Amino acid sequence: MRQEQALDSGATRPALENPTRRSLLLGSAGAMAAVSLLGFTPLAKASEPKSLPDFAAWKDRNALIVYTANTMETQRGAIGNGVITPTDRLFVRNNLPAPPATIADNPDNWEVRVEGVKNPRTLSVGELKSMGVTTVASLLQCSGNGRAFFPHGASGTPWSVGAAGCVMWTGVPLKDVVDALGGPADGARYITGTGGESIPDGLDPKSIMVERSVPTRALDTALLAWEMNDTPLTHTHGGPLRLVVPGYYGVNNVKYVKHIAFTENQTDAKIQASGYRVREVGKPGSPDQPSMWEMNVKSWVTAPLEAGHSGRNMIYGVAFGGTVALEKVDVSIDGGKTWKQGRFLGPDLGPYAWRPFVMAADLSSGEHRIVSRATDVDGNTQPEGRIENERGYGHNGWSDHGVSVTVS
Amino acid sequence: MRTTAVLVSIAIMGLSALAHADNTELGKEVFTQVAQPSCTICHALSDAGSAGAIGPDLDELKPSRDQVINAVTQGVGVMPAFETSLSAEQIEALADYILSVTTNAN
Numbered sequence: 001m002r003q004e005q006a007l008d009s010g011a012t013r014p015a016l017e018n019p020t021r022r023s024l025l026l027g028s029a030g031a032m033a034a035v036s037l038l039g040f041t042p043l044a045k046a047s048e049p050k051s052l053p054d055f056a057a058w059k060d061r062n063a064l065i066v067y068t069a070n071t072m073e074t075q076r077g078a079i080g081n082g083v084i085t086p087t088d089r090l091f092v093r094n095n096l097p098a099p100p101a102t103i104a105d106n107p108d109n110w111e112v113r114v115e116g117v118k119n120p121r122t123l124s125v126g127e128l129k130s131m132g133v134t135t136v137a138s139l140l141q142c143s144g145n146g147r148a149f150f151p152h153g154a155s156g157t158p159w160s161v162g163a164a165g166c167v168m169w170t171g172v173p174l175k176d177v178v179d180a181l182g183g184p185a186d187g188a189r190y191i192t193g194t195g196g197e198s199i200p201d202g203l204d205p206k207s208i209m210v211e212r213s214v215p216t217r218a219l220d221t222a223l224l225a226w227e228m229n230d231t232p233l234t235h236t237h238g239g240p241l242r243l244v245v246p247g248y249y250g251v252n253n254v255k256y257v258k259h260i261a262f263t264e265n266q267t268d269a270k271i272q273a274s275g276y277r278v279r280e281v282g283k284p285g286s287p288d289q290p291s292m293w294e295m296n297v298k299s300w301v302t303a304p305l306e307a308g309h310s311g312r313n314m315i316y317g318v319a320f321g322g323t324v325a326l327e328k329v330d331v332s333i334d335g336g337k338t339w340k341q342g343r344f345l346g347p348d349l350g351p352y353a354w355r356p357f358v359m360a361a362d363l364s365s366g367e368h369r370i371v372s373r374a375t376d377v378d379g380n381t382q383p384e385g386r387i388e389n390e391r392g393y394g395h396n397g398w399s400d401h402g403v404s405v406t407v408s
Numbered sequence: 409m410r411t412t413a414v415l416v417s418i419a420i421m422g423l424s425a426l427a428h429a430d431n432t433e434l435g436k437e438v439f440t441q442v443a444q445p446s447c448t449i450c451h452a453l454s455d456a457g458s459a460g461a462i463g464p465d466l467d468e469l470k471p472s473r474d475q476v477i478n479a480v481t482q483g484v485g486v487m488p489a490f491e492t493s494l495s496a497e498q499i500e501a502l503a504d505y506i507l508s509v510t511t512n513a514n
Contacts, residue, residue: 050468068464095486097461155484200462202449208462208486270486 055098063089070094074162079302081356083346085165096197107240116262118182132176137349138246143292146395154392166354169244171225188262193243196256213266221246246352247323249292295322298396299374308407320354321376331359335369363407371402435505455509470510476503
């Protein structure tokens with residue numbers, strides 16, 4: 001039955017173009033013949049709709065593509081044109097199984113230990129709430145959002161565009177906490193956050209623990225958040241307490257954060273040392289390669305996705321600059337030959353939020369390749385192509401992110 | 409002649425089926441005992457009685473043979489590479505085993 005598996009995975013993954021995969025498909029023709037001789041009829045495996053895992057059972061199933069219990073992507077067509085992504089549509093990506101839901105029952109009791117400061121302390125969420133509060137709109141995006149477009153079959157979840165959403169985070173500025181504890185210790189260069197997931201016996205904790213280091217420049221904006229979109233942060237998304245680093249890729253926003261340290265060096269946990277590192281295809285990850293920290297400028301169209309009507313169409317999309325405010329977004333209905341500037345839609349919620357955009361276009365009958373290209377205020381703009389890399393990280397090329405729309 | 413050919417091919421198929429059975433037994437042993445850390449710590453697989461939840465549930469994921477071989481050989485994400493600790497034969501047996509218990513045979 002090998003061939004069915006290969007065909008099935010090929011149908012849902014652009015990696016079908018991978019030559020290794022293709023030869024595997026050819027090679028299994030013989031196996032299929034042998035199976036038929038024995039009287040078994042190979043049946044195509046039915047694509048069973050996966051149900052939501054218990055810890056995310058409250059999410060909107062129809063708005064999500066469910067890959068595994070820990071990986072769910074927002075459907076491109078469910079992104080909509082609002083600035084804020086509804087919580088039940090937001091993607092989910094957990095590196096480890098979530099702790100039991102009961103940890104969020106009494107959120108004020110959750111404790112976080114803060115070290116690498118002049119006066120290290122353990123603080124409860126209840127105490128944090130009296131130290132300061134801020135609300136920031138920030139895009140949450142997985143490092144591998146866009147991985148599906150890499151032709152080499154990068155390992156990992158084949159996210160298309162929906163491993164991203166823009167939400168409001170409410171919590172205490174990390175700087176307020178650190179100031180109250182006497183400031184960072186001398187020589188601190190990184191903020192290292194550790195998640196509270198439990199790790200099974202028999203494994204080296206460093207090999208799987210979620211512990212990430214970000215440069216101390218993030219202290220200006222980082223917060224310890226207990227609310228998302230004005231409601232208590234669910235354990236599905238990291239509650240009772242999550243380290244939020246606006247403008248940084250999702251993995252740095254440590255869920256169930258139980259330990260924050262100001263450190264001279266980056267953690268040697270695998271997720272930091274060799275994971276989330278950008279390198280050439282075929283190379284292993286290592287600490288000397290760029291880490292997935294600040295997000296780059298990016299955009300994509302959210303409607304129409306497949307079909308349009310001839311005449312005036314409203315083309316919608318979302319655009320963001322990572323840690324830099326956006327200057328503009330251009331839209332092309334001819335695959336990038338000619339461009340026209342789109343209009344930002346809705347309020348500007350700051351540099352870390354995305355900007356929905358819209359552009360009215362007259363579409364003639366036939367096939368249109370609709371693409372978008374964002375530019376930030378520093379002049380960074382999306383490239384046309386992708387930067388090939390082993391794990392398919394950080395893809396912001398405008399060409400792959402376009403849509404082919406048939407107009408009738 | 410034709411009868412002989414049919415008999416021979418049945419015999420060959422029988423042998424290969426036997427060899428395959430041995431392979432899946434070895435694969436199960438690799439899954440539950442030989443690999444360190446054990447596959448069972450991180451992966452749910454009902455045939456092996458494991459309920460690990462760190463990595464994908466293999467009954468649900470139903471990985472292809474090359475997915476198993478690539479993941480086990482090179483590692484994926486937090487999953488370590490077993491290239492140096494398992495032989496190619498052990499990794500292939502493991503893939504055969506996982507396929508044999510996660511693929512619908514009917």
